[in-house]
Amino acid sequence: MNVGIMGIGTYIPNNYMTAEEISKKSGIPTDVIKEKFGVLKKPIPGPKDTTSYMGIEAAKNAIENAKITPEEIDLVIWNGGQHKDYPSWLAGLKVADTLGAKNAWSFDMESMCGSMMSGMEVARSMMIANEDINTVLLVSGYRNGDLINYNVKETSFMFDIGAGGAAIVLRKNFNRNVILGTAFKGDGSFSEDCVVEVGGTKKWPMEEKDVKSMHFVVRDVENFKEKLKEKTMPNFYYVIDKSLEKSKLTRKDINYLAILHFKRSAHYAVLDELGLNKHQSTYLENFGHIGQNDQILSIELGLKSGKIKDGDNIVMVGAGLGFVWASAVVKWGEFKG
Known part of the structure; x- marks a missing residue:
């Protein structure tokens, strides 16, 4: 089905x-x-x-x-x-x-x-x-x-x-445009590293001064950076490879990468690791990071630019603060499998 x-x-x-x-x-x-x-x-x-x-x-x-x-x-x-x-x-x-x-x-x-x-x-x-x-x-x-x-x-x-x-x-x-496979990985050790410290039940009721603190903070900057450095990219590649495996595909079968916006060097490092060129993805430099919307925006732009064609395998990938890494593979166009 x-x-x-x-x-x-x-x-x-x-x-x-x-x-x-x-x-x-x-x-x-x-x-x-x-x-x-x-x-x-x-x-x-x-x-x-x-x-x-x-x-x-x-x-x-x-x-x-x-x-x-x-x-x-x-x-x-x-x-x-x-x-x-x-x-x-x-x-x-x-x-x-x-x-x-x-x-x-x-x-x-x-x-x-x-x-x-x-x-x-x-x-x-x-x-x-x-x-x-x-x-x-x-x-x-x-x-x-x-x-x-x-x-x-x-x-x-x-x-x-x-x-x-x-x-x-x-x-x-x-x-x-059939969904072929998905994969996810979570790491709860990040769960309270970067948070908005007011407005939730841990700091309730709010006080007048809390209004100025309604923003994200990182509690232990060096530890947070070290964990990101150690875990972020390996987990990106893990979910990509796992979603491809579930789709009975490999990295060589990727035609287009719909990836979240992050720093420019990381974007191109991912393309290099996967053996892709810049025409097989869209860098969202005119949009920044729009959360869980990035992958759909990337696909929309990829279709408009002609980067995505019928028969292409699209890998969608992103990461959510907390942290959850997620990937999905879509066979674009008519499905004959």
């Missing part, structure tokens, strides 16, 4: 922050922002761009791309950011109601910036297990940039964070 991607969609706000503006806020030289951080500009939310709104707009585009009606959707899974319109709130139900997906139920889930691949596996598993779930909409909105303080230098690796939305329509027994 196959599960294929019927349609994809993204939403990018009209407002941007340039490398020069990031430099001014952070004190980091503009050329470092552009070359090392790999950000020429990044989208930031406007007044209307709540987390759910950006997901809804992306979902509209995905539904149009899939050429279906909202009434055909059986399940809406919100796999966007936890930083939503309201605390302790289900964004997916808002999405379903606004779209007119009156036959769908919904739930919210997240594995941070690995959520798109996690959502694909959850949706696929649920469709295989349930006769009455045939069409699933994955929806993500993301604006964790609200939780970044440019004066906190130890979180500079997050200064590329932008805002936007992405969505996928998945259908059971749809023999195009």
Whole structure:
């Protein structure tokens, strides 16, 4: 039983922050922002761009791309950011109601910036297990940039964070753009290394002074850096190789890599390790990191540029703070397997 991607969609706000503006806020030289951080500009939310709104707009585009009606959707899974319109709130139900997906139920889930691949596996598993779930909409909105303080230098690796939305329509027994395999790896030793220390139940009730502390911090900078250096790239390659293995493919079969945005040197190091060239991926230097939306944005840009063609094997890969590494392999175009 196959599960294929019927349609994809993204939403990018009209407002941007340039490398020069990031430099001014952070004190980091503009050329470092552009070359090392790999950000020429990044989208930031406007007044209307709540987390759910950006997901809804992306979902509209995905539904149009899939050429279906909202009434055909059986399940809406919100796999966007936890930083939503309201605390302790289900964004997916808002999405379903606004779209007119009156036959769908919904739930919210997240594995941070690995959520798109996690959502694909959850949706696929649920469709295989349930006769009455045939069409699933994955929806993500993301604006964790609200939780970044440019004066906190130890979180500079997050200064590329932008805002936007992405969505996928998945259908059971749809023999195009088929999900071949997924793989995941988690490491909870990172779970409290980089957090927003106020606003949760560990610091409740909030005090007036806590408003100024509503941003990410790294608690033990040297230990955090050492663990990232030791574990990040090996775990990226682990999930890539495992998802390929489950798809009965190898690295030589990769045609396009849809990877999250991170520093420029890391992006090209991954391409080198996998034996790929720069035309087999898209570096998101004009968008920065939009969380779990990066892979769908990369695929959309890859299709528009002609980098992705029917018959290509697409590897999607990302990592979510906490940490979860996630990968999925999609056979683009008609599936003949």
